[in-house]
Amino acid sequence: MSRLGLATAAAAVALFAAAGTIRADSQDYELVERGRYVAVAADCVACHSVPGGKPYAGGVRLDTPFGALVAPNITPDRETGIGAWTEDDLRRALHEGIGRGGKRLYPAMPYPAYTKMTDEDVRALWAYLTTLEPVNNAVDVNQLPFPFDIRLSMAGWNLLNFEPGRFRPDPRKTEEWNRGAYLVEALGHCGTCHTPKTALGADEDDRALEGANLQAWYAPAITTDTRTGIGGWSKEQLVAYLKTGANHATIASGPMAEEIRNSSSKMTDADLAAMATYLLDQPPPGGEAPARLAADDGRMRAGGAIYQDSCAACHGGDGAGQTHLFPTLAGSGVVQADDPATLIRLVLEGSRGVATDARPTAPAMPPLGWRLSDEQVAAVVTYIRNAWDNAARPVSAADVGKVRRAVAAR
C-alpha cells in the first residue's frame, strides 16, 4: 500500500463523511478504494484467508468453546463464495447476522459489532468484494457438534444476546472521538477478542474490553486500568503500537501481531489517533489490585532465581526490557492480567514479534517450555507478576499444565 493510496483512501473517507450518501457506479474507484479500506480496518482477511492462501478464499479454523467453525470463502465465486450474493445479502449478514437464503450466521462472525457499520461502509465493502479474484474453494464452515450445528439455534441466541442497530455517535464528544468509537466498536471489532464472554459466548457488555481468553491466548485488557490495561500509555504510544507493532513498552505477537500486520499498520494515522482517543477516554473499570506477594515467599525466591538465569539477560534485572526489542515486564498489562494464559504461553512456546516497515526487527522470545517444568514456569511467572511494582495473583503449576496442554492440542 503506497502512501499515496492511503492518502487517497483517507480523502475518500472524508469525502463520504462530508457528503453523506453518494450514489456512484459500483466500479467507481473511490467507492472500491473505500471498501478496500473498510476491509482492512475490519480485518476481514484475518479469518477469511489462510496463510499462503488466496486472500478472502476462506479457511481459517476458529475454535470456539462450542466447537470449530471455519471462516467461509468471501470471494465472488458463484459456487463456493459469495458470487451469487447481492449487496443486500451482505448488508443483512453484517447488520443482522443472517446470510443469503435466511441462513443464520454464528457470532464467530462478529456481526454483533458489524451491525454498527454504516450503510455507506457496507456498500463500499460490497463494491470492493466484487472486485476480488473469484476463487473456487469450498469450505466446510459448520463443524460444530450437535446441538450447536443447528443454525436455527442462533435465532434464540440473537434474541438473548444480539442488539442490532447502527452506530450512534455521541454528540457530546468530538468527531475524532466518535470516529474512534466507530472504529473500535464496529469495524475494528476489538471486543471480539478483548471483551469477556458469557457462558453463551456473548460479550459481557458491562465488562467491555477488560480482556478475554480465546484460541489459548488471553487477549489483555485494553481499558484505561493502569495495572492490567493500557491506562499508562499516551495517545502517541498507543498509536505507535497499532501502527508499527512496537512502542516504548512492548511488541505485539500472537494474534495481535496478525491484526497489526493485516489491519492497523495499514490504517491512516488519523484513524489510529481516533481509536486511541476513544480508548484512552474510557473510565477505568475499577476493582482492587491483588496484594503483592512478599519477596520472601518461596515462589518468589525460586522464580527470582529462574528469572536471573533465563530472563534477565534480555528483560533486565529491573524488568525494563529494551525498547523495540525486549518488552518491559514491569507495569505490563499482559504480565499482570488476572488470567495468566498469554504470559505462560509466551514462556512455554516463545513467540515472534510482528515485523512492520517501520519496525522490521521482529525479535523473538525463545521457547523455554522444553527446559522448565510446570512448577518452574509457575514460579518464574509468579515472580514476574509480583516483582518490581507488579501485583497479580500467583500462578500454580496446574495453571501452567492447563496452558501447556491447550497449546499442545493446537
Added chain:
Amino acid sequence: MASKLPHKDVVIIGLGWSGAILANELCDEGLDVVAIERGPWRDTAKDFNIGYAPDELRYNSRQELMLRPAQLTVTARNNAGQTALPMRQFGSFHPGNGVGGAGVHWAGITWRFSPADFRLRSHYSERYGAQAIPDGMTIQDWGLTYEDMEPCYDRFEYLAGISGKAGNLNGEKQEGGNPFEGARKRDYPNPPMMQTYGPTLFAETTAGMGYKPFPIPSALLSRTYTNPLGVTMGQCTFCGFCTNYGCANYSKASAQTTVLPVLMRKPNFEARTLCEVMRVNLDSTGKKATGVTYVDSSGEEFEQPADLVILCAFMLDNVRLMMLSGIGTPYDPQTGKGALGRNFCYQMANQAVGFFDPAKYNFNNFIGGGATGMAIDEFNNDNFDHGPLGFLGGGSTRCAPIGAEPISKRPTPPGSPTWGSGWKKATRDSYLSNLSVGCEASSYADRGNFLDLDPTYKDRFGRPLMRITFDFPENDVKMSAYVTGKVAEIVRAMGAREVVENPRTRPWSVVPYQSTHVVGGTAMGADPSTSVVNPFLQSWDVPNVFTVGANVFPQNSGYNPTGTVGALAFRAADAIRSRYLKAPGPLVHA
C-alpha cells in the same frame, strides 16, 4: 541437464555480511536479486535460543555453525615442494556456512585499516626506500585510498552499531581514542563497551608505560540501538559466548541482526538456501557472465541466468569459484605471472599469557565478549620505526577477555601436570587469575604463498579442492617475535608472576585454531597484472562479475578484517549503483 530458471538482474553467491549488504543495496536500486547460499537458513529467533546458544560442546568443540569438511574442505601444504593433504577437520581457521556466514560466529572486533595499509608498498618505499621491502615480499597498494574508504567504513559502522571511541575526528586527535587511526568524519554510533578488570588493569599499565590505550571497537553493542535500516539491536550482556557462537540476545551485529529483517521483506529479493553454486557461466567470448549453475540439496541442477554475478561467499570459495569458472589468469609461482591465487595471506595471531597470584588477582574471565577490552596500537602497522628492526608490519595489541568457556579455557602454568588432581589444582589456581594479551598482527604477501586447484583431491561434486600453499614468511616470524616480546613486557608490568609467550613460528600448522582471517587470492588493485579485480571490486576480465570479501585484500593488516570487508561491500554496492548500472562495462580501463 540443468533446468533453466527465469532471468534475474543480479545473482549473489553467499548470503553473509557482504551478500546481505549488496543484496539490500541493489534491491533498493529496484533490481531483482537472488542470493544463493550453500548452507541453511539461520536466524536468531529460530536458531540461537538463549537456552542452548552457549553450548560449548555443540558450537565450539563440534563447530556446528561452520562448514563441515564432508561438504567441502581444502588441501594444505607449507611449500610447493610438498604434497598437499586435505583438512579433515577445520582447525587453523573456521569457514562459515549458512545464512550470515562466518559473520554469525565472529568475535565482533571491527577496525578500520590504517591509511598506510591501502598504499602499503608505496608507504614503505617512501619511508624506508624500496630496498627495505625484501625480495619475494609481494605486498602492494590497493588501488584506492583511506579517504575513498572512509564513507564506506562509516556506513558499515552505523549499520552494525559499532561501539567505540573515535581517536581522530576530521584530523583532530581525541583523548581516549586510538591516536593512530585515520581521520573519521564522525564518532562511532555507540559509546564504548564497559570494561572488566583485566582490560582496566591493561589500560592503567600501558598508560603508565607511555602508550595510549583505547577501547576496542566492538560489534557487540554497548546499548540498545536502532540502525539506519530501522533494525533494533540489544545491549551486550557479557555472556562470553561470541566467538564460535550465534548471539541469542540480538547484541552482536551480523547480517541477521542488521540487514536481513529488512532485506527479507523486499518483494524483489529471494534467498535460496542449501544451494551450492558450481560455477559462474560465461558466454562464448569468456568476457561476459551469463549467470550461475547451482545444485540444490536434492541434487537437482539449475541454471540461474543473470546480468550481474557477485561473489560474496567465504573468501576461499570466491577464489575457487573464479578458478573453476575460468575468470582471471591463474598465478604461476615460478614466473610470478598471473594474479588469480596470488598474495594469499593470513593473520599472525600472537599472544602472551600471564599467570598472576590468585590471592591478589581475580579477573573473572567468564565475564567477557568477543570484542570487549582495551587495545594499544603502538606496535601496529608502521606506527613504530621499522628502520633498525629488519622486518615490516605489526599488530594491534589488546586485552580482550572473550569469555572462559568451561571445556577449552583451562590455561595452566608451564610445568603443571596435564591430568589428575595436580592438573585440577593448577586449573583451579589459574582459572580466575590468568590473563591473556594478544597481538593480532599483519601477514604480508610472499611469492611462495598462493592458492590453486588441487591436482588430486575433489569435492563431493567432483570439482578439485582449493589447495593452500602457505608458510609464515621470515619477515612475519621476525615481526611476531618482536611484538610478542612487547606484549609480554606489558603482561609482566601488569603484575604477572609468570608469562608464557606464544609468537607464531614456522611451520604453519593446520591443526590448532589460530584465526579465520585468511585473505587474498583475488587481490584488488590498479594494475591488472597483479590484481584480479579493479578498485571497484570488478573483475578485470569479466566486467559483469564482482567479488566482495577478504579475498580482495592484497595482504593482511594488523587488524581483524571484517570492518574492511563490510566497508568494501558498500564500496562495491556504490560502484554498481552509481557507475556500473549507468554504463555496464569495465569501470576502469587498464
